[in-house]
Amino acid sequence: MSGRAVLAALAALVAALFALSLTTGPAGLGAWEGLRALALGADGGDAAAALVMRELRLPRAILGLAVGATLGLSGAALQGYLRNPLAEPGLIGASAGATLGAVLTIHTGLAAAFALALPLAGLGGALVAVAAVTALAGGERPSGGGALTLILAGVAVTSLMAALTSLALNLSPNPFAAVEIVFWMLGSLTDRSMLHVQLALPFMALGWALLATLGxxxxxxxxxxxxxxxxxTNLARLRLCAVLGTAASVGAATSVSGAIGFVGLVAPHLMRPLVGAQPSRLLPAAALAGAALVLAADVAVRLIAPERDLKLGVVTALIGAPFFLWLVWRARERLT
Amino acid sequence: MSLLALEGLSVSLGGRRVVDGVSLAVAPGDFVGLIGPNGAGKSTLMRAALGLLPAAGGRRLGGEDVARLSPPERARRAAWLPQEREIAWPVSVQTLVGLGRAPWRRPGAAFSEADRAAVADAMARADVARFADRPATALSGGERARVLIARALAQAAPLVMADEPAAGLDPAHQIALMETFSALAAEGRGVVASMHDLGLAARWCGRLALLDAGRLVAFGPPAEVLTEARLAAVYGVRCRLDWIEGAPSVTPLGRTAKDAPATLELSGPAAPGGS
Known part of the structure; x- marks a missing residue:
C-alpha cells in the first residue's frame, strides 16, 4: 500500500469510529435519531436528545479523537527523536506532572469547588514537570548525549512526580477522596463537557503543530x-520542538482524560511497517492510529459494561499489553 | 580558494586538549589521508572542522567561517561520514541514501530530477544499487558501511570528510572506495579520510596528515610523511617501506623494542613464525 492509501484508510477508520462513538451510549437513542439531533439541535424537536448528543457525546468523541491522536503522534515523535522503539509520551514527565497537578486538586477539594480546577492544575503540573526536565537535561551542545540526558532527566522527574502523587493519595483526607483520585488516575472520558474540549484542544493543537514540524x-x-x-539538522531546535510539542499536547490530554496507557507506545509500532519505517511518514499514520485506538476502546468501554463505568485506561492497558507482547514476540522471531 | 582551512585549531574535551594548534588546508582536487594512532585526535579534528564541536582557532569551509554558517549551508559545503554506522530504523536503502539530499531540498518538497540523479549516482559509486529496496538494517556490516558512504556521496558537497570509511570493508571494496574518493578528487572535489591502514593510505592519498597526541606532526606527500623513524616515533612500530607499482608501500613488522613484551624477546628464534 502506498503512503497515501494508508493514510486514507486510517482516516476513514477514524471517521467511522467517531460516528460510532457518537451513537453509542446508555440514552437509548437510535443512531439516525441521535445524529439528527446533533445536527439540528433543539430545533429538531427532541431537546433531550440534542442535549445528550451535544453536551455529552460530542465532547466525548472529540476528546477521544484528540487524546488518541496526541498519544499516537507524540509517541511516534519521541520514538523517532530518541531512536528508541520503547519511548512513549509519558517519558519526559508531562503526564506524570499533569497527574500530580490533577490529583492535588482532588486532594484539596479544589476540584469539587471549581470544575475547571482539575484540568487547569493538570496543565500547570505538566508545564512544571517539563520545565524541570529541560533544565535538568542541560544546556544545548552542538551534538552528542542530547537524547540520553533527556531520557535520564525524564525518568528522574517522572519518578519524583509519581512519588508526590502517591504521597497525596497516602495522605488523602477521606476514603472518598482516595477513591476519586484512584478512579481519576485510571483514565476516562466519561462526563467530559465542551468546556474540557475548549480548555484542552488549543494546547493539543499547539503541540501537534510543533510535532508536525519534526518529520x-x-x-x-x-x-x-x-x-x-x-x-x-538543527538539533537544538529539534529537541525543543519535540519536548514542547509533547508537553503541550500530552499535558493537555492527561489533564482532561487521566493517564491512558499503551496507545502512545503501540500506535507507532503498528504503523511502522506500513510506512517503510520512515519517521516522517510515521507521524501522521501514528496520530490517526492512536485516534482510532482510543475511540474504539472508548466505544468498547460503553458496550462491554455499561453499568459498571469501566475505565478507558484500564481497557487500553488490558488490550495494549498483550498486544505489545505479541509485537515483541514477532519482532524477536524476525531477528533470530 | 581552499575547501577547508584550519588555522591553529585547538579542541579541549573534558578539560583535556585533544587537538592542539593544527593548521592545514584542503584544496579542490586534494585527497588527504588523516593518519595517526588511536586517540591522536583524528575524529575530534574532523568534527571540530565541521563545526560539530566547539573549538578555538580559525576554521573555514569554502572560505567562510564555520561558526557563521547555518546547518544547511554547512551541509552544502561539506559531507560528513561518522565512524559510528548508525541506522536506527529499517528504512529502505534508497530512502537512507536520499537523506543525503536533505540540505538541497526545501521542506516538504518532493525529490527533484537532480535529487534522483544524485541518489542513483551515489548508489552506483558505492555499489549498493542492487540493494535499493531492501531495509538498510538487514544488510551486513560492510554493506551498511557502503550504504552510508552512498548517503554521504549523495550530498554532492564539494568536500567529503570520512572517519575510517574503509574499516570493515573487504579488500575489493576498500580499493573501490579509494578509487571513488580519487575520482571525486579528480573531479575537483576535496576528500579528507581518516585511516588506520597505512598501506591503503600511502597508495591512494595525494597527501597524508600525520597526527600525534593532537598535534600535526607531518603533512605532505606519502613518500615524505612516511619515514621509518617517524613511524617508530609516532606509532611505536618498525615498518618496512618499499616502492611497489609506482606508489609507496608500508609493511608494519613489529613493535619497537621498548614497547614489546619481554616474553616475546626471551622466546627468541624458537618462537613460531620467528625469523
Whole structure:
C-alpha cells in the first residue's frame, strides 16, 4: 500500500469510529435519531436528545479523537527523536506532572469547588514537570548525549512526580477522596463537557503543530545525531520542538482524560511497517492510529459494561499489553 | 580558494586538549589521508572542522567561517561520514541514501530530477544499487558501511570528510572506495579520510596528515610523511617501506623494542613464525 492509501484508510477508520462513538451510549437513542439531533439541535424537536448528543457525546468523541491522536503522534515523535522503539509520551514527565497537578486538586477539594480546577492544575503540573526536565537535561551542545540526558532527566522527574502523587493519595483526607483520585488516575472520558474540549484542544493543537514540524529532522536522526547535524539538522531546535510539542499536547490530554496507557507506545509500532519505517511518514499514520485506538476502546468501554463505568485506561492497558507482547514476540522471531 | 582551512585549531574535551594548534588546508582536487594512532585526535579534528564541536582557532569551509554558517549551508559545503554506522530504523536503502539530499531540498518538497540523479549516482559509486529496496538494517556490516558512504556521496558537497570509511570493508571494496574518493578528487572535489591502514593510505592519498597526541606532526606527500623513524616515533612500530607499482608501500613488522613484551624477546628464534 502506498503512503497515501494508508493514510486514507486510517482516516476513514477514524471517521467511522467517531460516528460510532457518537451513537453509542446508555440514552437509548437510535443512531439516525441521535445524529439528527446533533445536527439540528433543539430545533429538531427532541431537546433531550440534542442535549445528550451535544453536551455529552460530542465532547466525548472529540476528546477521544484528540487524546488518541496526541498519544499516537507524540509517541511516534519521541520514538523517532530518541531512536528508541520503547519511548512513549509519558517519558519526559508531562503526564506524570499533569497527574500530580490533577490529583492535588482532588486532594484539596479544589476540584469539587471549581470544575475547571482539575484540568487547569493538570496543565500547570505538566508545564512544571517539563520545565524541570529541560533544565535538568542541560544546556544545548552542538551534538552528542542530547537524547540520553533527556531520557535520564525524564525518568528522574517522572519518578519524583509519581512519588508526590502517591504521597497525596497516602495522605488523602477521606476514603472518598482516595477513591476519586484512584478512579481519576485510571483514565476516562466519561462526563467530559465542551468546556474540557475548549480548555484542552488549543494546547493539543499547539503541540501537534510543533510535532508536525519534526518529520525531516527525525528522518535525518535515523543516521545518528552527528550525521543528522552534518546534513543540516538543527538539533537544538529539534529537541525543543519535540519536548514542547509533547508537553503541550500530552499535558493537555492527561489533564482532561487521566493517564491512558499503551496507545502512545503501540500506535507507532503498528504503523511502522506500513510506512517503510520512515519517521516522517510515521507521524501522521501514528496520530490517526492512536485516534482510532482510543475511540474504539472508548466505544468498547460503553458496550462491554455499561453499568459498571469501566475505565478507558484500564481497557487500553488490558488490550495494549498483550498486544505489545505479541509485537515483541514477532519482532524477536524476525531477528533470530 | 581552499575547501577547508584550519588555522591553529585547538579542541579541549573534558578539560583535556585533544587537538592542539593544527593548521592545514584542503584544496579542490586534494585527497588527504588523516593518519595517526588511536586517540591522536583524528575524529575530534574532523568534527571540530565541521563545526560539530566547539573549538578555538580559525576554521573555514569554502572560505567562510564555520561558526557563521547555518546547518544547511554547512551541509552544502561539506559531507560528513561518522565512524559510528548508525541506522536506527529499517528504512529502505534508497530512502537512507536520499537523506543525503536533505540540505538541497526545501521542506516538504518532493525529490527533484537532480535529487534522483544524485541518489542513483551515489548508489552506483558505492555499489549498493542492487540493494535499493531492501531495509538498510538487514544488510551486513560492510554493506551498511557502503550504504552510508552512498548517503554521504549523495550530498554532492564539494568536500567529503570520512572517519575510517574503509574499516570493515573487504579488500575489493576498500580499493573501490579509494578509487571513488580519487575520482571525486579528480573531479575537483576535496576528500579528507581518516585511516588506520597505512598501506591503503600511502597508495591512494595525494597527501597524508600525520597526527600525534593532537598535534600535526607531518603533512605532505606519502613518500615524505612516511619515514621509518617517524613511524617508530609516532606509532611505536618498525615498518618496512618499499616502492611497489609506482606508489609507496608500508609493511608494519613489529613493535619497537621498548614497547614489546619481554616474553616475546626471551622466546627468541624458537618462537613460531620467528625469523
Amino acid at each position: 525531516r529532522g527525525l528522518d535525518a536522526l535515523t543516521l545518528g545525531e552527528d550525521a543528522a547535524a552534518s546534513i543540516g
